[in-house]
Each structure stands twice: as structure tokens, then as C-alpha cells.
Amino acid sequence: MIRYLLKRLFWMVPLVVGISLVSFLIMHLAPGDITTTEAGFNPKASEESRQKLREIYHLDEPLIVQYGLWLKRMGTLDFGTSFASHQRPVFWEKKDDQGNVTPGMIQEALPITLLINVLSLALIVVIALPLGVISAIHQNRPPDRAITVFVFVGFAVPGFWLALMLMYWLGVVNPWLPISGLHSLGYENMGMLGRLWDLGRHLAIPVFISALSGLAGISLFVRNGMLDVLHQDYITTARAKGLPENTVIYRHALRNALLPLITLLGLSIPGLIGGSVIAESLFAIPGMGKLFYDAVLMRDFPVIMGILTIGAVLTLLGNLLADLAYAWADPRVRRGVMR
């Protein structure tokens, strides 16, 4: 297992280099340099802040030196300080000489987005699994047809539009759910359970919206996977030896149909992280997506570059985790790995 892990880590090196190149390229896409107004930099910004930006990215140095310095920044995960929010550090907290701690922006936003993504992944699995299995068992009969319609509509619904509609129906017309932020007023005075309940009510619509598009894809995927497995010889054998149908489906078929799902869930991480932009900015949830959107509007380049990099690193870690989980779950891969 350790050897497998090391091998996988080794394969990530060219990817990290590639990510650094892409982000470096993006930074140099802008006409002129990024401190000019053509690049959308705030025309009212002082010459001083412009100079600061040039210093941070060493824009006066030759390109190759700039890239080397950018690599160094990525390596130490130090993305400098934000322009827009009183020089807060972009990634992690910093202590000044007096021992005052300024919390990092990504440090605060990341756990919120991770929480939403973990909850929506869980919701996806809990709903998509049974839907896919039911669909496969009743292939081409009414339950399958109904689920297929749901899947296609789920794929096609623009998430932000549904979010808007739900906000209107559940927040304005029937004010059942809060529609903004993470906590209600007086959150500090609530008990443990009260806090959880409050958080849950705030996250209900955003988590549902973020799960919806993945839901459709994954239930279709489970359906097709189950159909593939159900036509294999060992299933016929299991039925022939008189096992109850439920045992055949849940113990023999489902387990094998589930394996590829691990990889797929790993692959859906960048989509979920990217998708958080719209839901978080609509519901004013202070996660990575909203942070990124605000940074784009303010042209807050250090924050943009920091989130882009951290987002990519998270995706790589997610894929690595998925691969390890797959190796752990599939005895064929596990044995191959051990050797």
C-alpha cells in the first residue's frame, strides 16, 4: 500500500507543475501587465498599491524568474496578502510582532465549502444509489422511465435558477427557511443542538442545489453499472443456485457495481467546488466560492491565484483519496498493489 501511495504521489508531480504553469499563464493573459486598467484593475487604485502588486509578483523581473518565484510561492503555500480586505493573508493566519493573529481568508472559507461539499456528496449517494438500483431492476418499466425523466430534468435544471425559485418559495412566500448567511442572530447564545439545527436550516437549500446536478449523473451511472453486472455469469450462477433475489441484488451485484462509483465521486470534486460559486454568492455563504467571486469582482489577484491553486490541490487530493479507497475496496487491485 505504501509503495502504491508513493507511486501515486510521484505521478502528481507533473500535474502540480502543470497547474503552476496554467495559473502562471492566466496571470499573464491580460493585455499589458495586470496592474494596468486594461486588465480591469481598479483605475482609482493608488500608484502605491500598483507598485505593491508588481513587487509581490516581481513583475519587473524576466518571465523565467517570475515563474520560479511563483513556484516558490506555491511550494510554501504563501499567496501574499489581499488588496481588497485590509491586507489580510490570503491562505493562512499570520502573527505580527505584537503577537496579534490575523486569520487567513482561505483558512476561514475552506471548512465551510468542504462542509457543504461533504454533505452534498452524502446526499448524492443516499438518494442516487437507491434510484439507480430501482431503475436497473425495473429496466424499461414505469419506475425506470419515471427515474430517467427525473434524471434528465435534474441534469437540465440550471442550479442558480432553482436556487432562486426555492429562495422565493421557501424564504419569501412561505418564510420557512433562512435565505442568507450561515447563522441566525443570537447564534452565540444557542445550545449545541440549537446551533446544529440553525446551521442545518441555513444549509438545506444550498446543499440540495449543489447535490442536484451530481445526483442525476450518479443515479444514471449506478443504473448502467448495475445493468452491466446483472448480465454477468456469476449473477446467473447465484440465481441458479436458488439464492433469494434480494441477496443476489444487494450482496452480489450492488457491491461490484459500487466500485467505479468511488472513482466517479472523486472525479466530481472539481465540479462541486466550482459549482459552489453560484450557490454561495446567491445565499451569501462565506465559503471559497463567494470569496472567489468577490475577488473576481474586485480584481483581487492574490486571492484569485491562491484559490485557483488550492482548488486544484484539493482536486488532486480528492482523486488520490478515491484511488486509495478503490485500491482498498477492490481485492483484485489490493492484491496487485501489495505485490
Next chain:
Amino acid sequence: MNRALRNPLAFWGFAIIASVLVMALLAPVLAPYDPDAIDVKSILIPPSATHWMGTDGLGRDVFSRMLFGARISLLVGFVAVGIATLIGVVLGAISGYYRGWIDVVIMRMVDVMLSIPTFFLILAVIAFLTPSIWNIMIVIGLTSWMGVTRLVRAEFLSLREREFVLASATLGARDYRLIFRHLLPNSLTPVIVSSVLGVASAVLVESGLSFLGLGVQPPQASWGNILTEGKEYIQFAWWLSFFPGMAILLTVLGYNLLGEGLRDALDPRTNGKGKN
């Protein structure tokens, strides 16, 4: 194509797409009002006989704006997918035909692009450029070619080992003949399917960007930015956000149905599976 349209999914998808397309093409004829004409006397009128989908906060006719918005949304979808498909086919063909180090390099490029959350990537690029409809198309195209590349590469890898290709190579056919006569035509089916599905996601991305105010800029109408206005008036004027949302939903549904239907109809493997 005939075989494809007998598939119910593909048929309904095609029907939806064709009607949206006709409405977009005939927008100047069908639109009852000038989509940009401001009329202060008829602000926020609910849907009625004179204004089928009501009017917006500036008194513009929403139905007319939807028709012209369809042109923009579809144009962005087509051009973006065109760019992505072109890049994907070229890179995938090179990768699958020549293999070796160039294949390794191209596949690592694909992995890199796939590991950066797409929507972040698009937003970041747009932050450094001025938002315009052309920039949007290019950016969506440049960030969505990876799937096609993998598809074409896989097709090329398996096709170039097949007898008819080997035979042609043995007879002395050159690279370009093998690629353009034998390999490319035989790998078009999955490319067509994936471009049809690609239009659906490009339309979604464009509307999302416009909704965030980073896509097609007002006063030019696109479904996404009509929705943005709807967001501000949501308490008084449901029709402003309802109709563009439904239009996006139907269009995306249409392309997804056609894409999946084509896949079912044209792919012999899934064809056989349903009959067991």
C-alpha cells in the same frame, strides 16, 4: 440519422432543439416588440395578451428579449463547442496516432486541466479579460476540450490496431491518408454525441456566467442576464425569472436528450444491452 430519430429520446430532443432554433433564427420576424425599446409607461406588467411574458423593470417586452436572447445563448453554445471539439479532435488524434512521448505530454495536459475546478478557471480568465460575448465563447471552448481529446485518443488507439487499418498501412498508405480516410471518419460517432452534450453544458455555463454579471453584458439580452434582472424583482415579478429559467431548462434538456438518444442509437454496444 433516420435510425437515430426513431429513438424516442433523440426524437423529443431534436423536436425541442429544432423549435428553439427556429424561434432564434426568426427572432426579428416573431418578436412583437423591439427587444431594447424602453417604455416607461408599461413597467413590470404581468403576462397578458399584449405582453405574453410580461415586461421588465424598464418596460421592455420579455418575450421579444427571450427570442433575441436565444440567439446569443445558442451562438455562445455552438461556437464554444466548435472550439472545444476542434482542439479535442486535433490533440486526441495526435495523441492516439503517434503515441510515445507526445501522447504522455498531451494526456498530462488533460489531467492538469481536469484538476483545476472548471468554473474557477473560467472566472479567473474572465477576471483578467474584459467580459464580452467573444471572450466568453473562447474561454468556455478553451476549458472544455479534455473529454473530446480522451474520446478521440481512445478511438484512435483501438482503431489503429484493426485489420483494415493495418492492411492500408501495409499497402503503404501515408499518415495523413490513414488519419483522414480511416481513423477520423470511424471515430466521429462519439465526437458527435459529446459535442451535442457539450452544447447543453456550454449553454448552462454561459447562463451561469451572465447570471453572475460576468457573461454577456446588458443591454444585450441573454437568458442568463434576463434572469439576473429577475433576481432583483423576484418579490414583485415572478415572470422575469421564471421564463428564462424554463427556456434554459428546455434547451439543455433538448440537447441532453438528443445526445443520449444518439449514443443509444449509434452505439452497437448499448444497443444490444437493452435486449437481454
